[in-house]
Amino acid sequence: MTRRLYFVINQDPMDGSAHALYSMRHLGSLSERLPADWALTLVCPSASAAGEILAGHHIAQSANVDVRVLPSLRRGSSAFGLHMNAVFHWAAWAFLSSKAGSDDVVATASFPRLFEFLASRFRKKPSRPRLIYEVHQLECLSRPPDHPKCVAEFQALSLADRLLATTGPLEEILRKKLPAIPCFRTGLAVSYRPVPRRKRNEGTAFKTGYFGSVSPEQGIPWLIENWPRLGLACELHIFGRLRRGETLNLPPDTKTVFLHPTVPPDEVPNKCRDLDALIIPALDQGHRSAIAFTKAYDFLGLALPIVASDLPTIREVLRNDVQALLFPPGDFDAMKACLARLSADDALCNSLHEACVAAAPECSWSSRAGQWWRAATE
Numbered sequence: 001m002t003r004r005l006y007f008v009i010n011q012d013p014m015d016g017s018a019h020a021l022y023s024m025r026h027l028g029s030l031s032e033r034l035p036a037d038w039a040l041t042l043v044c045p046s047a048s049a050a051g052e053i054l055a056g057h058h059i060a061q062s063a064n065v066d067v068r069v070l071p072s073l074r075r076g077s078s079a080f081g082l083h084m085n086a087v088f089h090w091a092a093w094a095f096l097s098s099k100a101g102s103d104d105v106v107a108t109a110s111f112p113r114l115f116e117f118l119a120s121r122f123r124k125k126p127s128r129p130r131l132i133y134e135v136h137q138l139e140c141l142s143r144p145p146d147h148p149k150c151v152a153e154f155q156a157l158s159l160a161d162r163l164l165a166t167t168g169p170l171e172e173i174l175r176k177k178l179p180a181i182p183c184f185r186t187g188l189a190v191s192y193r194p195v196p197r198r199k200r201n202e203g204t205a206f207k208t209g210y211f212g213s214v215s216p217e218q219g220i221p222w223l224i225e226n227w228p229r230l231g232l233a234c235e236l237h238i239f240g241r242l243r244r245g246e247t248l249n250l251p252p253d254t255k256t257v258f259l260h261p262t263v264p265p266d267e268v269p270n271k272c273r274d275l276d277a278l279i280i281p282a283l284d285q286g287h288r289s290a291i292a293f294t295k296a297y298d299f300l301g302l303a304l305p306i307v308a309s310d311l312p313t314i315r316e317v318l319r320n321d322v323q324a325l326l327f328p329p330g331d332f333d334a335m336k337a338c339l340a341r342l343s344a345d346d347a348l349c350n351s352l353h354e355a356c357v358a359a360a361p362e363c364s365w366s367s368r369a370g371q372w373w374r375a376a377t378e
Contacts, residue, residue: 045072
């Protein structure tokens with residue numbers, strides 16, 4: 001008898017957002033590690049057909065891997081970053097309540113309202129699927145514990161049969177708040193293959209790059225503001241996206257900082273071929289010290305030398321002086337010392353590159369999928 005995992009997201013998987021990209025990478029890796037007696041269905045709202053969604057994310061459609069697109073009502077005129085309203089919730093319940101049996105699993109990630117809506121109804125049934133919630137962040141990281149959103153989120157999570165956390169700090173919070181529910185840590189995964197190090201001619205600038213959000217907690221405004229006092233022959237290349245209402249200004253007469261448009265994920269490796277190192281300057285603000293850094297995994301996969309803030313969830317992926325040079329968050333002088341070491345020591349750059357190449361398989365999507373299946377189903 002075939003058992004089925006229904007992975008439900010309250011989001012169009014084609015909307016281009018980071019979570020949609022994660023969800024589809026997750027789906028693809030689960031499909032590649034699909035146990036012999038299991039099948040997989042993504043349940044989602046979308047303006048695209050099921051075949052287009054799978055093809056768009058390079059996932060092979062088969063009898064055991066499919067997508068079920070359900071009705072929804074969009075909030076606003078733009079699809080990017082927006083969730084769907086209760087129309088999808090009810091459509092998902094109608095579908096899952098008729099399909100998901102006691103041998104199946106219903107899972108989601110980062111949608112507490114959707115999970116509570118489904119789980120509270122499943123728990124009233126005499127026979128129901130196992131309920132899995134994957135935690136990427138928590139409201140209590142940025143709000144008081146008694147805030148209504150924090151209370152509501154933990155009420156939703158309390159309905160899970162199992163919890164999966166992407167970082168150690170999240171796992172610790174969940175074990176403390178919900179000790180009766182089994183909790184497992186899965187991490188995230190590497191999405192890129194190593195990029196060969198470029199040959200740097202003597203006397204040329206050492207090129208450092210950053211890809212991702214340029215919001216204040218990511219440390220980019222801080223880095224740009226302080227860069228003029230670096231005093232090294234280094235360039236900073238930022239490929240980033242501003243959130244609505246954000247601005248990013250270069251200091252006057254800055255000639256070594258270059259702002260580039262954000263690039264699609266598939267083009268990141270090509271851009272890295274003209275760089276010498278990658279940087280993660282995140283500050284210890286809000287929830288940054290507790291949630292997973294996709295960049296830490298992706299930069300590990302690209303295998304260029306890395307300079308990064310010494311935050312707990314970065315240390316889970318990048319070891320200091322092994323895969324990266326770490327510096328205290330917000331300490332510009334310490335960051336400068338790291339860049340000075342890299343730019344002057346090609347052997348050190350090679351050592352970091354080789355260590356990243358060696359470590360990446362342990363953080364692969366395939367490895368993570370195996371952990372996920374064991375945690376969710378055994």
